Amino acid sequence: MELVIRGVFMYLFLMVIVRVMGKRTMAQASTFDFVLLLTISQVTQQALVGMDYSLTGAVILIIVFVAVNVIFSVIKGKWPFFSKMMEGTSLILVDNGKMLPIRMKHSQVAEDDIMLAARSTHGLERVEEIKYAVLEKDGTISIIPYKSES
Known part of the structure; x- marks a missing residue:
């Protein structure tokens, strides 16, 4: 259960971080942005798995990420305000x-x-x-x- 909680927390945290970074950062990533992304991914990996390097733990985390992503897609489809808040507007x-x-x-x-x-x-x-x-x-x-x- 701890892996599921870690997975949901990190998904939400990363979504907020990417949103705060802004649209232009994602569209025109520089070399620095790429290095930052790699570093964030390594730190995220450590925070997610902790000391659990098992195949089962990895599968659970992947399922959690996919499930949270599907849930957010459904929510964004039903409530435009949520989509606007998460993705922004033109x-x-x-x-x-x-x-x-x-x-x-x-x-x-x-x-x-x-x-x-x-x-x-x-x-x-x-x-x-x-x-x-x-x-x-x-x-x-x-x-x-x-x-x-x-």
């Missing part, structure tokens, strides 16, 4: 060619990140060419350019 960062610095700072998105997305998806060179830039729930930036008058 956020407009550029509105009609004007950057929204407070939102960008809160989301840890730099102007360079937006312009990179604008150049790579639409070949845009200036922020004034962007009608909307949206930080999606998965951490990517969607660019909606002004319609060209051709």
Whole structure:
């Protein structure tokens, strides 16, 4: 039973940590982020199994993680508020060619990140060419350019 409690606790704890880290951290992981993720996984493994290195313990933990994940999926499907709380919502960062610095700072998105997305998806060179830039729930930036008058 201790393994089940450890598994549920670590799942919830890691979900909160990933949520606090922010969307951009997950979408554009740097080398430092990758090293941090590896370190967290090693510490998590030690916290989960303690001194139990048995195959049975590993199977129990895997079943607990899958079960908790399925339960959260069902809850998110039934209550949109819970889904919004756990996954967040999309956020407009550029509105009609004007950057929204407070939102960008809160989301840890730099102007360079937006312009990179604008150049790579639409070949845009200036922020004034962007009608909307949206930080999606998965951490990517969607660019909606002004319609060209051709």
